[in-house]
Amino acid sequence: MLRDNKEVGFSPGSMLHLWTAQTDAVLDCIRENGFSQVKMEFIDRKYEESAWVFKEAYGFFKQRAGLLVKPPEGAESPIWLFFDRSWVYLSRDSYLLELSIPRERAVLFDRDKWQKVLNLSYMGKDREDEARFEQKMNQMGVSAYWEVFQSPFYPYLKSEIRKSWERIFDIDNTEQTNLGAAVWQLRQEDVVGITSHSDSEERDGFSGK
Secondary structure, three states, X not given: OOOOOOOOOOOOOOEEEEEEEEEHHXXXXXXXXXXXXXXXXHHHHHHHHHHHHHHHHHHHHXXXXXXXXXXXXXOOEXXXXXXXXXXXXXXXXXXXXXXXXXXXXXXXXXXXXXXXXXXXXXXXXXXXXXXHHHHHHHHOOOOOHHHHHHOOOOHHHHHHHHHHHHHHHOXXXXXXXXXXXXXXXXXXXXXXXXXXXXXXXXXXXXXXX
């Protein structure tokens, strides 16, 4: 558990060992510019009809992450990273990147709690708190969380739900295997290894790697 960040190597000045899957286009961008960062239009293209849900969730994460780590100009959405490489989905057209990133550039969060944000759910302090909130919704005639966000009639419920999402950043009792990380940029100097989906093909590394 992360009761003492110094004990687990997450203190200021430490380096985080992380993993991500990225495409040739991202690697080419890093090679050409020295870094890669994400535009929000990517979410629109990827999720299409469901984009509004993801934009609601990612919009919250972007706003809160920007208070924890200031985004560089042009970075519109954080990039997801993992402490455990087994959580990385590696498609046939992507590469596994092994990373070493300064703690100061990374936003850490609880991946299990993040699922509640993606479901637009209220994240209570405990089950009793969540039951209390659901009872409040029922009393107001609301049967699903998505109704709160698609209707203009429940601003206070929406505000309370969004406020509860801040608990994803409460990681004192989160096991490291359940931690997620996000950065605003992938930089050339972050990458210490690049491997294809088959683990048999290694792409040429960046200069100096």
